[in-house]
Amino acid sequence: MNLGKLVWRNLLRRRGRFIFTLAGVSVGMAxxxxxxxxxxxxxxxxxxxxQGLGANLVVTPKGWCAYEQISVLTGEQLPxxxxxxELEKIRAVPGVKSAVPYLNEKTAFRNQxxxxxxxxxxxxRTLQKWTxxxxxxxxxxDERAVVIGAAIAxxxxxxxxxxxxxxxxxxxxxxxxxEAGTKDDIATFIPLPLAQQIYEVQDxxxxxxxxxxxxxxxxxxxxxxxxxxxxxxxSDKQLLASILSIVGTVGAAMQAVAAVGVLAAAFGxxxxxxxxxxxxxxxxxxxxxxxxxxRTLFLAFMLESGLYGLLGGLLGTALGVLGAYLFGPxxxxxxxxxxxxxSPTPALDEVTILFTLGFxxxxxxxxxxxxxxxxxxxxxxxxMRHV
Amino acid sequence: MSEAVIAxxxxxxxYGSGAATTQAVSDVSMSVARGTWVAxxxxxxxxxxxxxxxxxxxxxxxxxxxxxxxAEIGSLDATKLAAVRGRKIGFVxxxxxxxxxxxxxxxxxxALWLGGAAKRNGRAMELLEHFGLGDKAHHLPxxxxxxxQQRVAIARALANDPDILLxxxxxxxxxxxxxxxxxxxxxxxHQAGKTLLMVTHNPAxxxxxxxxxxxxxxxxxxxxxxxxx
Numbered sequence: 001m002n003l004g005k006l007v008w009r010n011l012l013r014r015r016g017r018f019i020f021t022l023a024g025v026s027v028g029m030a031x032x033x034x035x036x037x038x039x040x041x042x043x044x045x046x047x048x049x050x051q052g053l054g055a056n057l058v059v060t061p062k063g064w065c066a067y068e069q070i071s072v073l074t075g076e077q078l079p080x081x082x083x084x085x086e087l088e089k090i091r092a093v094p095g096v097k098s099a100v101p102y103l104n105e106k107t108a109f110r111n112q113x114x115x116x117x118x119x120x121x122x123x124x125r126t127l128q129k130w131t132x133x134x135x136x137x138x139x140x141x142d143e144r145a146v147v148i149g150a151a152i153a154x155x156x157x158x159x160x161x162x163x164x165x166x167x168x169x170x171x172x173x174x175x176x177x178x179e180a181g182t183k184d185d186i187a188t189f190i191p192l193p194l195a196q197q198i199y200e201v202q203d204x205x206x207x208x209x210x211x212x213x214x215x216x217x218x219x220x221x222x223x224x225x226x227x228x229x230x231x232x233x234x235s236d237k238q239l240l241a242s243i244l245s246i247v248g249t250v251g252a253a254m255q256a257v258a259a260v261g262v263l264a265a266a267f268g269x270x271x272x273x274x275x276x277x278x279x280x281x282x283x284x285x286x287x288x289x290x291x292x293x294x295r296t297l298f299l300a301f302m303l304e305s306g307l308y309g310l311l312g313g314l315l316g317t318a319l320g321v322l323g324a325y326l327f328g329p330x331x332x333x334x335x336x337x338x339x340x341x342x343s344p345t346p347a348l349d350e351v352t353i354l355f356t357l358g359f360x361x362x363x364x365x366x367x368x369x370x371x372x373x374x375x376x377x378x379x380x381x382x383x384m385r386h387v
Numbered sequence: 388m389s390e391a392v393i394a395x396x397x398x399x400x401x402y403g404s405g406a407a408t409t410q411a412v413s414d415v416s417m418s419v420a421r422g423t424w425v426a427x428x429x430x431x432x433x434x435x436x437x438x439x440x441x442x443x444x445x446x447x448x449x450x451x452x453x454x455x456x457x458a459e460i461g462s463l464d465a466t467k468l469a470a471v472r473g474r475k476i477g478f479v480x481x482x483x484x485x486x487x488x489x490x491x492x493x494x495x496x497x498a499l500w501l502g503g504a505a506k507r508n509g510r511a512m513e514l515l516e517h518f519g520l521g522d523k524a525h526h527l528p529x530x531x532x533x534x535x536q537q538r539v540a541i542a543r544a545l546a547n548d549p550d551i552l553l554x555x556x557x558x559x560x561x562x563x564x565x566x567x568x569x570x571x572x573x574x575x576x577h578q579a580g581k582t583l584l585m586v587t588h589n590p591a592x593x594x595x596x597x598x599x600x601x602x603x604x605x606x607x608x609x610x611x612x613x614x615x616x
Contacts, residue, residue: 001489001496013488286484289445290543291473291501293466380445384484 029316309364
């Protein structure tokens with residue numbers, strides 16, 4: 001007989017209460033883990049998309065809201081607002097290495113919305129370092145053809161030689177890009193002049209991605225661009241920061257909700273243990289009569305509480321990870337992340353698991369303090385008076 | 388005359404305060420020689436159990452000194468007092484008070500653990516076998532008869548080989564056969580040199596002791612010897 005054995009026996013005495021209290025802790029921790037995991041997965045995904053942009057500065061029309069700025073990264077449809085004449089001015093600014101225009105549009109293909117992006121074929125290939133998986137890339141800057149992302153090819157079972165339609169206009173699929181893990185996988189690309197013609201936007205583009213020659217001069221280049229052209233400029237870092245702050249706020253709100261659940265579970269532990277202390281008053285008195293110190297009683301209840309935390313944390317982590325994989329895609333399918341269609345992979349690492357277990361056990365120990373104190377301060381005679 | 392293993396000097400115990408004050412034990416002085424079997428008798432609610440609890444270090448006196456085996460226990464802190472309860476004293480109660488969720492063997496082992504016995508292996512089983520309960524070692528208390536439960540309780544009380552056994556109506560819940568068995572068992576412990584202090588209502592049980600104390604209104608009103616010694 002030892003403390004561990006005594007505590008374990010006590011824990012399992014009231015099976016129902018044990019199971020329900022444990023369920024409370026597990027569910028609370030599961031929600032916490034799921035949201036934390038999803039949040040981390042989402043953040044990781046956004047960072048990857050931002051890198052995929054391959055530009056230092058993004059030129060947008062003046063007055064764009066945060067949502068539109070984010071869409072630059074996510075590949076959503078965007079208003080066509082910058083005339084090509086502005087692009088020429090920007091290309092002329094000293095320190096601008098390259099400036100490539102994007103026209104982000106959308107078409108319906110077999111009743112599914114598909115992003116159509118008008119690009120400058122040669123410049124884009126250099127910027128994005130695309131590799132063609134099958135078929136070939138554009139031969140001319142105004143070829144009437146479409147190059148598609150890997151995920152689109154898979155989704156619609158398309159291969160080079162097949163036909164794709166943009167706004168009802170049939171175009172041959174000439175190539176499929178190699179999977180990059182970014183939004184490019186779920187988009188289709190056509191030369192910019194063709195896109196402007198099909199979407200009847202004259203010479204307008206959605207935004208312009210700019211690379212600078214010297215990163216040190218980024219601020220100056222940004223100011224110069226805004227001086228020569230009637231546009232707004234944000235850096236990729238600002239863009240990333242503003243998205244992460246929105247996602248972070250949403251994530252923090254979700255985690256706060258989860259924390260409330262965890263807190264409720266902690267109160268559940270307090271409740272269960274206080275009931276146990278009350279029920280076992282007589283036994284506590286007897287244990288004292290046969291030599292138990294107050295410290296032993298205190299430790300016994302703390303250990304019982306800690307076990308709820310440990311078991312609940314383990315179960316909760318397992319459930320939470322499962323939940324993140326099952327429901328993560330649905331939960332994160334909102335306006336900000338609509339384009340991350342390959343569903344952010346929930347990020348799970350040892351740090352997350354250890355943090356969760358530590359949090360769970362720590363909170364449970366905190367919850368155990370009061371009941372354990374109550375048990376330890378019972379006087380043996382008082383305790384034994386209870387039948 | 389052998390040395391006093393238990394000595395009380397003007398011990399009083401009051402509960403509550405002001406008008407609601409109850410004097411459970413009033414100015415009791417007495418001593419018990421090592422190896423004596425003492426019965427404490429008296430009407431219910433006159434302080435017998437309180438006296439036993441004070442001697443056993445379960446409660447502290449409001450006034451006076453209690454000396455166990457030469458050591459004053461009133462000045463001990465809670466942890467040292469717990470150690471005294473674990474090693475020097477064995478408690479036996481009327482309602483057996485075994486842990487219902489532990490087997491007979493575990494009930495004895497828990498006392499060994501709490502008493503801090505260094506070598507516990509086999510000791511619990513030895514005790515149970517000694518009291519004829521070897522085959523019941525893995526039974527839960529609920530599966531045992533009253534007499535068997537009380538024998539487990541005595542085995543538990545003896546786990547750390549204490550000098551003193553304090554018993555609060557140990558036969559109060561036993562039928563006559565089990566009572567006779569228990570008294571035989573206590574005879575054996577007495578012969579082995581244990582000091583036994585037993586609260587009882589039953590004169591036939593008290594007659595087995597060497598010395599009988601009559602308690603009334605928290606005082607010892609009579610102290611008689613039963614002829615032996």
